[in-house]
Amino acid sequence: MDTKDSIRILVTGGTFDKEYDELTGSLFFKDTHVGEMLRLGRSELKVTIETLMLIDSLEMTDSHRDRLLEVVRSASENRFLITHGTDTMEVTARRLAGADIGQKTIVLTGAMIPYKFGSSDGMFNLGSALAFVQALPPGVYVAMNGQAFPAEHVRKNRNSGKFEWI
Amino acid sequence: MDTKDSIRILVTGGTFDKEYDELTGSLFFKDTHVGEMLRLGRSELKVTIETLMLIDSLEMTDSHRDRLLEVVRSASENRFLITHGTDTMEVTARRLAGADIGQKTIVLTGAMIPYKFGSSDGMFNLGSALAFVQALPPGVYVAMNGQAFPAEHVRKNRNSGKFEWI
Amino acid sequence: MDTKDSIRILVTGGTFDKEYDELTGSLFFKDTHVGEMLRLGRSELKVTIETLMLIDSLEMTDSHRDRLLEVVRSASENRFLITHGTDTMEVTARRLAGADIGQKTIVLTGAMIPYKFGSSDGMFNLGSALAFVQALPPGVYVAMNGQAFPAEHVRKNRNSGKFEWI
Amino acid sequence: MDTKDSIRILVTGGTFDKEYDELTGSLFFKDTHVGEMLRLGRSELKVTIETLMLIDSLEMTDSHRDRLLEVVRSASENRFLITHGTDTMEVTARRLAGADIGQKTIVLTGAMIPYKFGSSDGMFNLGSALAFVQALPPGVYVAMNGQAFPAEHVRKNRNSGKFEWI
Numbered sequence: 001m002d003t004k005d006s007i008r009i010l011v012t013g014g015t016f017d018k019e020y021d022e023l024t025g026s027l028f029f030k031d032t033h034v035g036e037m038l039r040l041g042r043s044e045l046k047v048t049i050e051t052l053m054l055i056d057s058l059e060m061t062d063s064h065r066d067r068l069l070e071v072v073r074s075a076s077e078n079r080f081l082i083t084h085g086t087d088t089m090e091v092t093a094r095r096l097a098g099a100d101i102g103q104k105t106i107v108l109t110g111a112m113i114p115y116k117f118g119s120s121d122g123m124f125n126l127g128s129a130l131a132f133v134q135a136l137p138p139g140v141y142v143a144m145n146g147q148a149f150p151a152e153h154v155r156k157n158r159n160s161g162k163f164e165w166i
Numbered sequence: 167m168d169t170k171d172s173i174r175i176l177v178t179g180g181t182f183d184k185e186y187d188e189l190t191g192s193l194f195f196k197d198t199h200v201g202e203m204l205r206l207g208r209s210e211l212k213v214t215i216e217t218l219m220l221i222d223s224l225e226m227t228d229s230h231r232d233r234l235l236e237v238v239r240s241a242s243e244n245r246f247l248i249t250h251g252t253d254t255m256e257v258t259a260r261r262l263a264g265a266d267i268g269q270k271t272i273v274l275t276g277a278m279i280p281y282k283f284g285s286s287d288g289m290f291n292l293g294s295a296l297a298f299v300q301a302l303p304p305g306v307y308v309a310m311n312g313q314a315f316p317a318e319h320v321r322k323n324r325n326s327g328k329f330e331w332i
Numbered sequence: 333m334d335t336k337d338s339i340r341i342l343v344t345g346g347t348f349d350k351e352y353d354e355l356t357g358s359l360f361f362k363d364t365h366v367g368e369m370l371r372l373g374r375s376e377l378k379v380t381i382e383t384l385m386l387i388d389s390l391e392m393t394d395s396h397r398d399r400l401l402e403v404v405r406s407a408s409e410n411r412f413l414i415t416h417g418t419d420t421m422e423v424t425a426r427r428l429a430g431a432d433i434g435q436k437t438i439v440l441t442g443a444m445i446p447y448k449f450g451s452s453d454g455m456f457n458l459g460s461a462l463a464f465v466q467a468l469p470p471g472v473y474v475a476m477n478g479q480a481f482p483a484e485h486v487r488k489n490r491n492s493g494k495f496e497w498i
Numbered sequence: 499m500d501t502k503d504s505i506r507i508l509v510t511g512g513t514f515d516k517e518y519d520e521l522t523g524s525l526f527f528k529d530t531h532v533g534e535m536l537r538l539g540r541s542e543l544k545v546t547i548e549t550l551m552l553i554d555s556l557e558m559t560d561s562h563r564d565r566l567l568e569v570v571r572s573a574s575e576n577r578f579l580i581t582h583g584t585d586t587m588e589v590t591a592r593r594l595a596g597a598d599i600g601q602k603t604i605v606l607t608g609a610m611i612p613y614k615f616g617s618s619d620g621m622f623n624l625g626s627a628l629a630f631v632q633a634l635p636p637g638v639y640v641a642m643n644g645q646a647f648p649a650e651h652v653r654k655n656r657n658s659g660k661f662e663w664i
Contacts, residue, residue, distance in 0.1 A: 015523065022610040023659045025513060025554075027523070041290030042278060043312035044328055056523075112208060112520040117615040124207030127293030130312050135301035146209035146296050161521045162210055181357065188444040189493045191347065191359070191388075222357075278354040283449040327355045373622030374610060375644035376660055444540060456539030459625030462644050467633035478541035478628050494542055 006046040007133055008077040009034055010068065012092075013054040014085030016111040016122055029054035033115050034083060037126050045130060048077070057085025057092070057110075065095050072096065078104045079133050083126075086110045086161075089142055090154050097140040097151035107133040109143045112161055172212040173299055174243040175200055176234065178258075179220040180251030182277040182288055195220035199281050200249060203292050211296060214243070223251025223258070223276075231261050239267045245299050246272045249292075252322055252329075255308055259317035263306040273299040275309045278327055338378040339465055340409040341366055342400065344424075345386040346417030348443040348454055361386035365447050366415060369458050377462060380409070389417025389424070389442075397427050405433045411465050412438045415458075418488055418495075421474055425483035429472040439465040441475045444493055504544040505631055506575040507532055508566065510590075511552040512583030514609040514620055527552035531613050532581060535624050543628060546575070555583025555590070555608075563593050570594065576602045577631050581624075584608045584654055584661075587640055591649035595638040605631040607641045610659055 011017065011032040018027040032051050052068060072080055084092060093108050109129035115122035129143040140151040144163040155166050177183065177198040184193040198217050218234060238246055250258060259274050275295035281288035295309040306317040310329040321332050343349065343364040350359040364383050384400060404412055416424055421440050428438055441461035447454035461475040472483040476495040487498050509515065509530040516525040530549050550566060570578055582590060591606050607627035613620035627641040638649040642661040653664050 015520075020611060020615055022513075023656075025525070037290070038312070040285055040287060041294075041312060042287045042310075042328065043290070044330075045312040113518060116617075117518055119206055119614075121206060121208045123289040124203070124209070124293035127290035127295075127312070128207075128297040129293075131294040131297035131309070131314065132301060135298060135314070143297070144208075146204070146207060146211040146293070148297065148301070158521075162208065164210075181354075186445060186449055188347075189490075193357070279352060282451075283352055285448075324355075369622070370644070372617055372619060373626075373644060374619045374642075374660065375622070376662075377644040451538055453538060453540045455621040456535070456541070456625035459622035459627075459644070460539075460629040461625075463626040463629035463641070463646065464633060467630060467646070475629070476540075478536070478539060478543040478625070480629065480633070494540065496542075 007079045008075055009047050009049045009081045011051040011083050014057050014110045015114055016083050018114040019116050057088040060088055069099050073101045080106045081129050081133050082108045084108050084110050093140050093142050093151035103138040105133055105136055105138050106140045107143050173245045174241055175213050175215045176248045177217040178250050180223050180276045181280055182249050184280040185282050223254040226254055235265050244270045247295050247299050248274045250274050250276050252276045256320050259306050259308050263317035269304040271299055271302055271304050272306045273309050339411045340407055341379050341381045341413045343383040344416050346389050346442045347446055348415050350446040351448050389420040392420055401431050410436045413461050413465050414440045416440050416442050418442045422486050425472050425474050429483035435470040437465055437468055437470050438472045439475050505577045506573055507545050507547045508580045509549040510582050512555050512608045513612055514581050516612040517614050555586040558586055563590055567597050571599045578604045579627050579631050580606045582606050582608050588652050591638050591640050595649035601636040603631055603634055603636050604638045605641050
């Protein structure tokens with residue numbers, strides 16, 4: 001199959017994939033749950049899941065973003081879903097939007113509550129982002145709160161925890 | 167706000183909204199959970215939720231479909247998400263596609279496992295369908311298994327329970 | 333270890349272990365979930381889990397109960413937890429209580445909502461029954477709704493779905 | 499009803515009742531979930547739930563324990579279930595065991611994973627502790643990992659997170 005039509009899912013971490021460590025009482029990363037979530041959603045999409053890193057987005061540096069950029073640039077796919085912490089999702093989105101990566105559709109999403117906890121927005125956001133990456137024209141977008149925002153027009157409202165148009 | 171830009175969610179039932187009755191051991195409908203699911207997904211979309219009926223789609227008749235058609239035709243919105251049982255979702259989709267209802271984007275979705283049970287595809291499908299109804303051009307679609315199928319090109323494979331292109 | 337001090341868990345089915353079949357929309361049995369539930373409860377008890385049958389208790393016959401009785405009589409353990417459908421749990425309990433099986437502590441439990449569905453009473457009942465089987469003197473009991481009822485003094489109230497003293 | 503036969507549930511907090519704050523990404527206390535858990539377990543026990551405090555047990559001081567002791571001593575009930583953080587549960591248990599509080603059955607329990615998260619041992623432990631408090635003779639016990647340990651013979655193994663007999 002022509003990989004140009006498949007979707008590459010790049011995992012970077014964020015609350016989306018955090019888990020609770022019962023021995024220390026803190027949150028940590030083990031593995032990504034994206035594959036399991038796609039099975040639960042009974043997704044039949046052709047996707048490749050690649051874990052680039054598993055970090056809180058507050059710990060993301062230019063070096064991390066450069067790596068992400070390089071993977072996107074060199075991949076043969078032209079559709080990407082990036083799971084990412086919500087705190088600096090807009091920073092990464094704008095970095096990708098300003099780079100020279102060709103005509104690709106890139107959608108970033110995350111979660112406010114870890115998928116592993118009850119009442120997570122993870123499954124909803126994953127379904128949403130995967131739909132947007134298939135339907136939207138080339139560009140970089142943030143898919144949160146049911147919507148897709150172009151990278152240049154989005155910011156996370158730190159009081160409400162919601163993403164909004166700017 | 168111009169209602170033309172908001173989304174009307176029409177609930178018809180299906181496995182999506184079924185619940186388990188512990189006294190009889192069977193499945194039944196009480197109320198729709200769509201509002202609760204949108205809150206869990208932290209959706210900020212402007213939507214109106216209307217419960218037209220709560221039935222298994224195997225019990226849907228032309229009369230039911232006529233009612234659904236009429237609501238879609240007369241509403242001022244031009245974007246609709248219809249929750250529906252998966253067994254005859256394609257029948258309803260094709261009925262809507264063949265009707266004269268104007269330039270509207272209509273997406274039907276459902277679930278293979280009730281939202282109220284563990285491991286449901288409900289949240290994933292709702293996020294998916296809401297994204298598609300915002301991004302796709304006017305027409306009638308079925309959003310299941312992560313994809314959006316035009317009404318004339320979809321059928322449910324009864325052996326696998328998955329929706330496929332025809 | 334002296335098997336007399338370990339607990340033998342005998343699985344017979346009931347709502348406790350039912351699952352939802354998404355292709356047919358009905359409930360069915362696959363495997364017992366007791367082992368998984370004990371891991372979730374972080375139980376450190378020495379137990380042996382044996383699946384005798386996986387049926388709805390409305391389908392239980394004298395033949396099924398005879399088999400259960402024989403397993404209890406011939407086992408070396410003297411503490412048993414039996415998972416069972418709630419509809420005829422009291423029938424099986426009284427059968428065991430009237431039989432000549434020696435000085436054994438036997439606790440029957442079940443669930444009103446399948447463990448696999450959200451909001452199940454399964455984990456609560458399992459923890460409850462396992463505690464009762466360790467603390468109660470020899471005899472046959474039904475552990476439901478947080479309490480332990482001696483076999484001769486219990487019945488399921490079919491209107492409320494709760495177990496009560498008679 | 500003679501309150502001597504009812505159970506008084508004293509809530510002190512611990513992982514059992516922690517929740518995830520999506521805005522800060524940390525764990526915090528809002529209200530106890532014990533009432534909701536008893537409804538889910540379909541418990542028909544006569545209980546009174548009293549929230550004394552909602553703290554991590556690492557923050558418990560003699561002052562907190564004195565308050566707990568006083569409530570137990572002056573109450574008319576003679577059966578108590580105390581929800582408590584697991585880190586210093588044995589400390590509080592031994593304090594109660596060494597005090598002059600009369601012939602009361604006191605069972606402490608908690609959870610390694612918050613009830614509000616998926617895969618919690620909370621429901622199992624609650625069912626277990628409530629059964630033990632009904633069946634055990636007067637004394638102070640810790641109910642964790644499916645067992646009841648007398649206060650003088652229990653400690654939490656900090657490596658495994660399990661409670662064991664000493």
